[in-house]
Amino acid sequence: MTASTMTPAAIRAARAEHANLRDRDFADKFGIAEGQLVAAYVGEGVSRIQASPDEIMPRLAPLCEVMALTRNPSCVIEKVGIYENYHSGQHASMILNDAIDLRFFPRHFVSAFAVERETDKGTKRSIQIFDAAGDAVHKVHLRETSDLDAWKRLVEELTLEQQSQELTLEPRKPTEPAKANPEKADILRAEWAKMTDTHQFMRLTSKLKMNRLGAYRIAGEPLARKLDPGEVNKMLFAVQDQELEIMFFVGNMGCIEIHGGPIRNLREMGPWQNILDPGFDLHLRMDHIAEVWAVTKPTQRGDAVSVEAFDAEGGIIFQVFGRRTEAKDHRPEWNAIVENLTSFAVKEPA
Incomplete structure (x- = not known):
């Protein structure tokens, strides 16, 4: 059916x-x-x-x-x-507490x-x-x-007056594949280096008619470094072992949910890597990860360094940043973890 x-x-x-x-x-x-x-x-x-x-x-x-x-x-x-x-908003709303x-x-x-x-x-x-x-x-x-x-x-x-069991649907929009313009790579790098806030990145890529993954693919180091997909586990265990506080972003087109804090209990089950902590669970299909990028974006408070994973269609799976608070700045420890992650090795033709 x-x-x-x-x-x-x-x-x-x-x-x-x-x-x-x-x-x-x-x-x-x-x-x-x-x-x-x-x-x-x-x-x-x-x-x-x-x-x-x-x-x-x-x-x-x-x-x-x-x-x-x-x-x-x-x-x-x-x-x-x-x-x-x-907090209500016409285009974006939010709930923000601890x-x-x-x-x-x-x-x-x-x-x-x-x-x-x-x-x-x-x-x-x-x-x-x-x-x-x-x-x-x-x-x-x-x-x-x-x-x-x-x-x-x-x-x-x-509760609405209309209580039909039928649900009218619209076709699901396909994931936008990586979109880039190599001829504008120099402009991308120059404008990227001038950023003062991470939120400026999406406006920049939109202006250049690119998207996130497409921009990463042509920016090059030190702005974007492709990682081996297996390094996601290495990153997670390093965060756990160092009791480091991170910001873990997971979302879809309609909602983004964020965990701010440490990771305490990692448990692999088949293709899933799981975080099973009091008040926080996360379930990640490791076999869905096709590309992983270490990304650096300049801000007024210094560089914001992230690890970002994408699926085979180019859809973003998650983003992880070091968590910064008024009490403690975690950037140095987080940056060291990211720097130690292995770059993606391109296989030479036989």
């Missing part, structure tokens, strides 16, 4: 036969969007709610402690905390659902937000200590 022929009833029937699959894996197996799977249960523990961040986010803080989850096809990040300190650090892009918040699901461990409750293609943008999972009265108020206040 395909997304165009599988009815909500058929989705529910197939789900009953594959109850052990995760939602994302089930959707991939049956060629549907994850949003269609959730929508198929509207009226059966699922309610359609308003999708605007300005409506959802201010109502999350009263839930008290919850888990924030953001993912792309290769990486999942989960942080436990309270959705306090929300535990929950999120950037939202409201135009990708197209459909949203309040989900109550019975499991062997009791009732699980979540807010799930999807983009126009039915791909998950962000999820909020309640915990045992969450306020159920606040949950009931949220659902009551945000």
Whole structure:
């Protein structure tokens, strides 16, 4: 069956036969969007709610402690905390506190659902937000200590009149491949060297009609150095061993979630490298990493050095920076870790 022929009833029937699959894996197996799977249960523990961040986010803080989850096809990040300190914006919104650090892009918040699901461990409750293609943008999972009265108020206040089990989708936009113009490489390097803030980088590449990965490929050292993909593990273990605080960015087109702090418990399971820390989990598909770059961007506070990973289509999987705080500047230790990472070795033809 395909997304165009599988009815909500058929989705529910197939789900009953594959109850052990995760939602994302089930959707991939049956060629549907994850949003269609959730929508198929509207009226059966699922309610359609308003999708605007300005409506959802201010109502999350009263839930008290919850888990924030953001993912792309290769990486999942989960942080436990309270959705306090929300800042609205027309093009970008944010939540920023010690535990929950999120950037939202409201135009990708197209459909949203309040989900109550019975499991062997009791009732699980979540807010799930999807983009126009039915791909998950962000999820909020309640915990045992969450306020159920606040949950009931949220659902009551945000539930829409229209409660269809059908979800209208738009075609998923393909990942933009690396885009560069070698003839403008000198301009890129010159303008890059003049940067005073990391946020200027995207404006620079846009002006030159390039994108992030394309610019890295033609910039050359010391601005961008291609690393061996296996060095990601070396980086993670070095951060763990040195108890270094980092900024770990994971996101998709609609949301970026950030962990600021150390890494304490790394555990490999098959193709996954996992961070399993109190209040912070991360799950990374190592076999999806096609390119890794060590990148240096000048700022007013000195160079911002990052390690960035991309998949085979050119989509960004994650970015990692050294974390700088008023109390301690971690740049020297982080920079030393990055400097010691092995460059990508180009194989000579036989």
